[in-house]
Amino acid sequence: MNELRQVGVAAAQRIQTPAGVQALTVIALVVVWEVIGRTGLLFAELFPSVTGILESLWVYVSTPVLIPHLKASLYEVGGGLLLGALCGIPLGVIFGSRRSFMEVMEPIILYLAVVPKIIIFPIFILFLGIGTGSKLAVGAIAAFFPIVLLTIAGMREVRPVYLDVAKTLGVGPWQTATKVYLPAITGFVFTGLRIGMGAAVTGALLAETKIAKAGLGFMIVEYYSQFRMVDMYSLLLFIFILAAAANWAMKRVFSLLLPLPRSTEDAGVFF
Amino acid sequence: MREDTRLMLWRGFLILGSLSLVEAAVRRRWINPFFMASPLQALEVLWSQLTTGNAFFLMLVTLYEIACALLVSTLVGLMVGFLLWRYRLIGASYEMLLAALFSSPIILAYPIFLVSFGRTSAAIIALSSIFGLIPVAINTKSAFQHVNPILLQVGASMNLTRRQMFRHILLPAVAPPIFSGFRLGLTYILKSVLGLEYVVQVGGVGMWLSEAAFRFEVGEVYAGLVGTVLLSVVFLYMINRAEVLVRR
Numbered sequence: 001m002n003e004l005r006q007v008g009v010a011a012a013q014r015i016q017t018p019a020g021v022q023a024l025t026v027i028a029l030v031v032v033w034e035v036i037g038r039t040g041l042l043f044a045e046l047f048p049s050v051t052g053i054l055e056s057l058w059v060y061v062s063t064p065v066l067i068p069h070l071k072a073s074l075y076e077v078g079g080g081l082l083l084g085a086l087c088g089i090p091l092g093v094i095f096g097s098r099r100s101f102m103e104v105m106e107p108i109i110l111y112l113a114v115v116p117k118i119i120i121f122p123i124f125i126l127f128l129g130i131g132t133g134s135k136l137a138v139g140a141i142a143a144f145f146p147i148v149l150l151t152i153a154g155m156r157e158v159r160p161v162y163l164d165v166a167k168t169l170g171v172g173p174w175q176t177a178t179k180v181y182l183p184a185i186t187g188f189v190f191t192g193l194r195i196g197m198g199a200a201v202t203g204a205l206l207a208e209t210k211i212a213k214a215g216l217g218f219m220i221v222e223y224y225s226q227f228r229m230v231d232m233y234s235l236l237l238f239i240f241i242l243a244a245a246a247n248w249a250m251k252r253v254f255s256l257l258l259p260l261p262r263s264t265e266d267a268g269v270f271f
Numbered sequence: 272m273r274e275d276t277r278l279m280l281w282r283g284f285l286i287l288g289s290l291s292l293v294e295a296a297v298r299r300r301w302i303n304p305f306f307m308a309s310p311l312q313a314l315e316v317l318w319s320q321l322t323t324g325n326a327f328f329l330m331l332v333t334l335y336e337i338a339c340a341l342l343v344s345t346l347v348g349l350m351v352g353f354l355l356w357r358y359r360l361i362g363a364s365y366e367m368l369l370a371a372l373f374s375s376p377i378i379l380a381y382p383i384f385l386v387s388f389g390r391t392s393a394a395i396i397a398l399s400s401i402f403g404l405i406p407v408a409i410n411t412k413s414a415f416q417h418v419n420p421i422l423l424q425v426g427a428s429m430n431l432t433r434r435q436m437f438r439h440i441l442l443p444a445v446a447p448p449i450f451s452g453f454r455l456g457l458t459y460i461l462k463s464v465l466g467l468e469y470v471v472q473v474g475g476v477g478m479w480l481s482e483a484a485f486r487f488e489v490g491e492v493y494a495g496l497v498g499t500v501l502l503s504v505v506f507l508y509m510i511n512r513a514e515v516l517v518r519r
Contacts, residue, residue: 016360017360018363018364018367021361021364021365022365022367025368043387045386046383046386046387103278104278104281104285108285110507111503114458114462114503114504114507115499115500115503115504116461116462116463116466116469116503118466118469118470119465119469119477119480119499120496122480122481122483122492123492123493123496125484126307126489126492127306198374198376201376202376202378202379205376206378206379209379209381209470210469210481217379220379220382221382223382224382224385224386229386232382232383236379236380236383239379240375240376243375243376244371247374
């Protein structure tokens with residue numbers, strides 16, 4: 001009896017931790033959702049059962065049904081991130097290299113960063129058509145802003161004393177770039193890339209929901225228009241898991257390559 | 272010349288220079304006018320739509336949606352943030368869940384809101400409110416958590432009542448950081464409302480842009496784009512000015 005009580009107390013203590021409360025919340029949500037889904041208590045169409053959603057998710061994972069759409073979305077997001085980085089990093093370095101450039105350019109970029117990137121989509125459609133190119137472009141422009149802003153932030157972190165020391169030692173421009181600037185900005189650029197990836201996912205997939213021939217976003221809207229709610233929920237879950245996994249993997253790789261940057265301001269606003 | 276004025280002039284010169292280049296490129300047909308309207312043409316269409324068309328009404332619809340989402344997210348966000356601070360275990364547990372939710376692409380879940388609220392402004396307001404309330408809640412919790420304990424001790428030594436302590440110590444101390452959350456929330460709401468209006472083709476300026484693109488009216492597409500950019504820029508400017516005032 002005493003042992004049972006001790007086990008009970010230990011379990012209660014474990015639950016009374018943030019991780020315990022989080023786990024309990026998720027379990028409670030799943031249970032309540034399942035009950036609502038099975039009994040049809042509340043909008044049967046809107047709340048399909050969790051088991052139904054998981055079954056549908058299993059179909060996505062175990063069969064090649066999503067492969068062509070996954071390929072299209074990965075191409076758009078990956079291409080967008082690459083293009084955003086190819087434009088954002090050099091421009092960030094140029095704008096951040098001189099105080100005068102930074103002071104002129106940074107507010108303009110900050111103001112433009114707030115504009116929702118999806119609204120430029122019709123212009124990309126005019127120029128690039130409704131294929132993957134226009135979504136890739138939306139992904140690129142969405143990824144560009146966090147990357148360029150965090151690169152500028154990294155350049156700002158370079159202490160003038162380091163540059164003075166490099167000058168005193170007679171270091172050339174190449175060595176100054178690789179030995180002084182690069183170590184200072186790499187952490188910021190990595191963070192920019194990670195946030196940029198999130199922005200590219202949102203931008204490209206949202207554009208797919210508007211007009212597309214393939215892609216995960218396109219499938220969401222297809223399921224919505226066919227009122228296949230179970231499939232739509234499971235696809236959303238699949239996308240969220242994929243995005244979280246990609247974010248975690250990038251974080252892990254970057255933390256192995258480098259210690260975390262000293263300052264990483266919330267750049268989520270530039271999504 | 273003052274440093275600020277000089278910088279403003281440089282920025283103006285840069286923006287006007289870029290627009291002039293685009294104007295020249297379209298007029299000289301270096302860029303096909305079928306794909307691109309010149310900045311002057313876009314402004315002309317925007318002006319005529321504002322004065323004679325229904326662009327002004329559409330802007331009001333967008334502002335209404337933003338205001339509703341802001342109201343909901345501020346009220347709920349402040350309440351949630353306060354509760355997260357008041358009950359530490361709940362705060363420590365849910366802050367992370369809220370942050371995780373915030374970093375996920377929840378905007379893609381908009382069809383769920385369309386099913387729940389119909390293809391109306393209510394769906395846009397509901398989803399945008401979620402975007403707005405998370406930064407407000409997280410910043411509110413953080414603001415209360417980081418109140419300087421010396422201020423509270425001073426209040427206690429002056430025998431302030433709980434109400435006086437809240438009114439004269441806590442509230443002034445938490446206002447600036449809460450406003451930062453409010454600013455962030457408003458920025459997200461703005462982006463979400465305009466983006467969703469365009470994608471769902473419901474509501475105000477975003478819907479106008481979407482319809483113009485559908486009709487292949489290049490001038491109107493660019494006018495809508497200019498209108499959206501101007502709305503975003505004016506909003507951000509106003510929020511920044513308001514934040515400066517609150518921080519004073």
